[in-house]
Amino acid sequence: MSTIYNFNAGPAALPKEVLQKAQREMVEYGNTGMSVMELSHRSNAYEDIHNQAISRLKSIANVNQDYHVLFMQGGASLQFTSVAQNFLKGQSNYILTGGWSEKAAAEAQKIGNVVIGASSKENQYRSIPLSDTLLYDSNDSYMHVTSNNTLYGTQWQSFPDASIPLVCDMSSDILSRSIDMNQFDLVYAGAQKNLGPAGVTAIFVKDSFLKQANKNIPTMLSYQTYADSNSLYNTPPVYSIYMLNLVLEWIEERGGIDYIEDQNDQKAKIVYEAIDSSDGFYKGHAQIDARSKMNVTFTLATEALTTTFLKAAADAGFVGLPGHRSVGGCRASIYNSVSLESCEALAKFMNQFKKMV
Template sequence: MTQIYNFSAGPAVLPREVLLTVQQELTDWHGSGMCVMEMSHRGKEFTQIIHEAEADLRKLLDIPKNYKVLFLQGGAHLHFSMIPLNLLPENGTIDVVNTGHWSKIAIKEMKRFAKVNVIASSEDRNFSYVPAESTWQRSKEASLLHYCANETIGGVEFSEIPKSEVPLICDMSSTILSRPLDVSRFGLIYAGAQKNIGPSGLCIAIVREDLLGKSRSNTPTMMDYSVHADAESMYNTPPTFGIYVAGLVFKWLLNQGGLAAIEQKNIEKASLLYETIESSNGFYLCPVDKPFRSRMNVPFNLKNEKLDDDFLAGAKAACLLQLKGHRSVGGMRASIYNAMPIEGVRVLCEYMCTFAKSHG
């Protein structure tokens, strides 16, 4: 079978070893005679799966004991509403940093339930950077500070965790598990699974215990963090298959040497791709300022946009898939999450160099 490299932004590539394990266990998980999709979520088999998944995630991220790990449905989108309903009083204020597409969607949704103070924005330069913390106009009334660690569409990433005197809330959908992380600096971390964790349909939340139990009286039961924490993610039927695959990914990461080891691989991949762009003599252009370029999502444009279709057709013929940029920004985007092997990035870079030479 021809080797294909999938650069999709999400749902994204999964480790081949994990997919092969899923294939082997699909009809009979560990001699149970059942597929995980057929199991009772309260049976001993799935209880083992979810407990191991949580234990391995805690080990990977060194999650402190005073944090709850929640396996939820609804994707990261749902948390844009859950955050104010659970963590802010009526008419409460949340500070937000606006660095692109997902920040803007979060702001729009949060405004339905809270006062949103946009303390900094990079919209003035088409979201090509992260505003310096020294320029942030923080509100004295704010009870929370929210930011998106990495904008998957724009390819803009925070290089450091912001300082905050109020609980720090972070959408970490596209960077979680890509490097070591000091969880203790956050009040809440939430992340859709479909980039670095597992299949779409699962969202993981890591929430500090002292923030629980403060939801508004009209918060829907299914949107109450405390309900899910008290039920150990079993208030209703959870996304069992997604949790199972996520657990396999966690074990794969541990076998890779943990997050410090995977970070070095991610640095190598991103460096190789950005160097290819920079050394193209202007044939390829990256719209993001260098200090804020994402390791996970690398956007780039061809100087001659008329070549876009030819570039994509040639890439597909070379088995390099899903390189078309998001419809809102155009151009190209290569998503190189944990599961993308260095070989895939090398093949992409070789193709980019060949294409540039033949069309320059």
């Protein structure tokens, strides 16, 4: 295989060890005589995979016993609607920190009233609003935050301690660092950045919050449907869940969240150092105190120079560095499965490119 460095924002890099194990098991899983993709979701073989994935998610995330872990389809974008359908009563509160939080609020607005509790849009989403500046009402159904902002490269360092339920889109930094997951009433995350391939969305929902959900909503949008059926109401995305389980196993084998967080700290330090030591040749988008350890966003002096950089990077085997089409610039997504060596190679390339021009 050609040597490439995968910095795609999602679908993103997967651990080589996971891909190799999946390759070995592609034609036959265990002694079933079938691929995982051929197993009935009602079979004992698949239910073992399914339940292992749920158990591992609970264990690695260290959530209390009163949380349900659900598997749904439709990505985080469907959750924008599902959250509002289930829990928006009267009005809800959304904190805007980037494009995906805007989309979440826009979808919720179709269901009911949305109040914007804070926004960093006025400074081009370079920062995260301070917790003591957030405006909310005790009657708000919930407060919604997006933990990591892939487009702009910002990340919540700590979360609001509000007196209302807290809902979090954690799609791009789930299981990347040690945080108290029990502070949230609901967390959702598309798998395709840190958990596995596209096709499955993981949801953590506190039982007391689930009990408050609206009852008269479409069956496939109701979290209660999935809680009552162990996410087996209909055919789940079996292969995506199988891959998710392998990724969770990979995390466990390396020591869990503590190891992953240490690796992510090192990777982010390497890439940000290449930016900060460049004397302004590379300019980071996010304010230093809001920098994401998952998505490093930066620009060069001109669009022409950016284009030249991205072409040279692609020729050198670096994949996925162009910024999101709505933002431009450059973005290195350094999720859990991106290796330390890949980040070292990128920093070395950035230093060399600066010297060449």
